[in-house]
Amino acid sequence: MITKTVAELLSADITLQDVSVKGWVKTFRANRFIALNDGSTINNVQCVVDFENFDEALLKRVTTGAAIHVKGELVESQGKGQSVEIQVKELEVLGDSDPETYPIQPKKHTFEFLRENAHLRTRTNTFSAVMRLRSSLSFAIHKYFNENGFYYMHTPIITGSDAEGAGEMFRVSTLDAKKPPLTEDGDVNYKEDFFGKETNLTVSGQLEAETFAMSLGKVYTFGPTFRAENSNTSRHLAEFWMIEPEVAFMDLAGNMDLAEDFLKSVLGYVLEHNKDDLEFLDKRLQDAEKTLPQAERSSMNLIDKIKFVVDNNFKRVSYTEAIDILRNSKPNKKKKFKFIIKEWGADLQSEHERYLVEKHFKCPVILFDYPANIKAFYMRLNEPDHEGRETVRAMDILFPGIGEMVGGSQREERLEVLKEKMKALDIPEEELWWYLDLRKYGTAVHSGFGLGFERLVMFATGMGNIRDVIPYPRTPQNAEF
Template sequence: MQIVSIIDIYEDKIEINDKIVICGWIKNKRISKLGFSFLDIYDGSTCDPMQIIANNTLSNYTNILQLTVGCSVIVHGTLILSKGNKQKYEVVSQNIKITGWIDQPDTYPISNKKHSLEFLRTMTHLRSRTNLIGVITRIRHCVMQSLHLFLDQKKYYWIPTPIITGIDAEGTGKMFRLSTFDFNKIPKNQDGSVNFKKDFFGKESFLTVSGQLTLESYACSLSKVYTFGPTFRAENSNTSRHLAEFWMLEVEQSFSNLTNIIFLAESILKYVVNIVLKNCFHEINFLSQYIDQKIKNRLENFLIQDFTNIDYIDVIDILLKSKEKFQEKVFFGIDLFSEHEKYIVSYFNNKPVIIKNYPKELKAFYMKLNDDGNTVAAVDILLPGIGEIIGGSEREDRIDFLKNRLKELGLNDQDYWWYLDLRRYGTVPHSGFGLGFERLIAYITGLSNVRDLIPFPRTVKNFQF
């Protein structure tokens, strides 16, 4: 007999009367007075369980009657069309092997009922057993695969950029430090400062906030590249939009400008949404029942919507003229807060908004200075209900301008010597962006808290698992 996934049965990939094996966990059990029981089994491939008919002629039927939600089993049986109207298929079992019992069933936290997301965050190691988290996980997988597929089709090369770094890509200083020092015996210099020469790398080291800088070095030889992996921000932000560890897609392209990467970013977003609608229809149907009734229409409309393009200065003008009472004062030079982003998106009829040309003071040192000397060729893309999901820019390819920006921000150009080399040796105009993966999943699923969209969230004062 072949082991099959339940999703293959529902997608009609298995023939009626085939002998099959299903491996999974008990979702529900019903005992009939007619000498048999019904077991609902799930295996993680879909949110729809498979009904198993267990006759009392089974050698271990007495044990089967003791099964509770969460117990694991291996079922050998025959696939048939169901005689009931609640499901299309069912499996008549010839053998059921019990592989795992639930100790103290009364205390099992993932019972067959609806659990709040707040509760599930306290059970991160078990919450994937719920339908909702299973749905999110399968959509997350689909989105990740589609990003790789899109970029591969466009001849972008995947580069595994390092997670450990010695420099701050954003220039904010909000990084997690790495060290092998015994904190009770930290070596010091004569002036009392930490002697990092005795640490593992012989210098200060951190978890990266972005793979961009190292990715640029490959863009300056392979032209079109990307990286996709975890990044780390030590911001003290305990909000529904922030994680200390999150995933980011970063794309870099040589011989390109802001217009090129805006087009690319929009194309990627629409490609991914289209793939999800095609390949995750079971999951979309589930979310439409329990999270967002309009999810399918919302995603379908996204595919045909034009993104609004607007300069930062015009955004500020709209905010200043609005009658909205913002908590944060609006002025030219303000870094837009979520309340401002939300208003701008609603101002443009809840369509995606592309904001360009920010004041240089708001952006990182590597962004290309515009001819006005005050703004940089930067872009943020805002989505309804999410806010910023993509941030990018043209990269400063002129070495003198880059040196000046490093100096303005108080950064030591010696720390960026190799980055400056890219401008010394065959410099080219190039651009890139970063896409917040969990925020994209939030937009697709309609769930607003990124803690629910990553398997094991790391946030301020939250490091349980």
């Protein structure tokens, strides 16, 4: 007897054969039709039961959420909505299932309710589709870098440096929280801590990745990062995953080429390999948008939005040019923007980024050469422009519907310039002596970028809240599961 997953049964040409399949009951209608799903596909296989051949007590245990083992003959379906079905010959209920308390009943649930039951929410079509897409995107990322000569490195989760300089980090300590050892000045004496210094959970693996790029050439990280930012918005998590490639001897133009090719590749992969999930999520999104006012509806459906990125060349625009476009735009002049653009140096918001992509250029956009004072210390300083304004070789990639997707830069390879920038920001040289060493021993042009994985999953699934694209979200006041 052939043992198959539901996905294999629905795609294989093996009708009129006895098959075996295990899964969870989605519904059991009329004591006859079982919709069975095992997570391998968004689609269910229908199992047809002749109740006269089975004990009534057994059939009463076949309730929504129950795990069962079915054996029977796979035949062409006589009903609508499926090509094949199983005529059940043997049925076994594998474990207990309480139909009175099972949370995921066959009805519509709010996402808030499902977050409270995150251990079971992948039993729903929406979340099973989202997590399969997350898995496919993860595989596509590793596949892309592997095929393009990158080495995968694991950067430290515990670190003594703040790569972003934001200071919003989770402390790692074994000291007694109630009675920590103190110095003569009354400060916590971290020399007595486990690592002999103050340490935190990492916000980025970039700085360590740079060290490997300057010996292995092309490397990337893909791991968890942490921000102790007390924010409860739909776009913030305290724990999330970052993809960060770093490449030696590559300038900003090469960095933009790499990021564009990378994004087109991984999104193209899910278009090809996750059609059923994308079609389901696309329909879910369209149904949800029917309840919104016309002005709030998206101009593109989910699949078209992904194709918009995959099929279009990204427009490259300097920050200075973008500011001029935004300052002279109708939404800005009529004060339709929440954040009015008044002058050069403004930090662009999501509404500005989406205007450039969706209204002005109508394609993905790469902005580059940002003002130095709104970007990180490690970005390569340009020569001042004709007005004496200082910019850095930074770049952000903007997508429809979401705004910034990627942030990157050519890194500052000049030792003295980097030391001056660190001094201006009060970053002690002794804290990053090893990072400065890269500029002393064999320094060279190098570049890289960072991509928040959950933001990419949001874009590919159409989900509106970042908490719904990670298995177990970590947010302020919430570390359940």
